[in-house]
Amino acid sequence: MNGSIIRKILGYVLILEGALLLLPCFVGLIYHESEYKTYLICAAVTFAIGALIAVKKTKNNVFYLKEGCTATALSWIVLSVFGAVPFVLTGEIPHFVDALFETVSGFTTTGASILTDVKALSHASLFWRSFTHWIGGMGVLVFLLAVVQMSGGSNMNLMRAESPGPSVGKLVPKMRYTARILYVLYFVLTALEIVFLVCGDMPVFDAITASLGTAGTGGFGIKNDSMASYSTYIQWVITIFMALFGVNFNFYYFLILRQFGKALKMEEVRAYFCVIIFSIVAIVIDTYHLFDNLxxxxxxxxxxxxxxxTTTGYSTVDFDMWPSFSKAILVLLMFVGACAGSTGGGIKVSRFLVVLKTVKKEIQSYLHPKNIKKITLDGKAVEHETLRSTNVFIITYFVIFVFSMLIVSVEDYDLVTNFTAVAATLNNIGPGLELVGPSRNFGQFTDLSKIVLIFDMLAGRLELFPILLLFSPRLWIDTFKRKTARKIRSN
Structure with a gap:
């Protein structure tokens, strides 16, 4: 394994994080909060450490999928550890495991919190908390590819390791330009939401933090009731933009190029909106009696x-109080998730489409054994590699789910709490039901359970395998053998 290029990437990530930590520092200065000093120190230290790591020249710039996955997993861990330090040093989240949980929840766009009183945080920390959603939404390495020239290797391997969905493709021939296009779309949609929210008389700070959370489909609110106290207009703006950020960004790219045929062919997007409409209608019928009017x-x-x-996790009501049918729909939506190539989490609509089409094909093979028919998506045949990876992903997903739930269940909370806590973190949702419902938090869990849920959040955001690769003994054995062999040859 090319350890030097991984070290280089980690250095770049810390340099980037150090620069981004200046933003909450400026927010603290604007609101005359002493916390800005902590963020300034953290920014300087993080930047300096990153520069020291990245300054050493790499012997080989080539990296493959193995290096891409390892660099991605380690980058997100390092990013979260350094991002948690300001919370600890300001004393706003003094326990490091709690601070790490909150930060990982932010970067992975989960939105699960251990805080009982969000409003007690400074504006600087509230901003950093929401900004982690925006950074993690599109992916820190995608941003890195957009701004840093990384030559000599396959940048697609970094994109594949970090981007959600069963497959990742280029929008344009050069990977760097693809990353830039994605971030331009991301930034424009975020800016549009801020404008619409401000037009609805939402305070500017509230509009910015809400938009950062919506764009990253994260869900950290700056009020204890999330979005319940805002006007109906603001709630509808956030509703619409949450749905928009759950769409595959390729769809917007095709619309911009006026390739409407390609956009309309995207079965995943059509299925995504159909699921949304059906779920809304079903829940309205089931909960109509709970509200004053239709x-x-x-x-x-x-x-x-x-x-x-979209796995955002904002709330306007305590849906834990809704009838069982409506709660069942919401739990199922947790697993479905948004579209591949969006900022949303979950298993992804495209994977469910592939599985359903596979089941249909299997049934047809029983009726017509000699009839050979390929599975298609968006008018194209689905490759065997995609089918295999989809099946392996789902099996691995449920294995992790079961083991996580068993460990969390040791604390002897009720089944619904344990089940939805794992579902909410592994799918990067945020709130679950019962003790982890929208009006509660994850603070009651022990450090062991929080570490398991931290792992689930990272695994869910990175599509399982990059984070699992770190636990492979073969990866480290091979790396050690290669280093030893190089030292022998040099001597």
């Missing part, structure tokens, strides 16, 4: 469906 029922149902399927 308009309120539609508003809250649409908000929660959009929030859960």
């Amino acid at each position: 308009s309120a029922a539609i508003t809250h149902s649409a908000f929660q469906v959009s929030s859960i399927i």
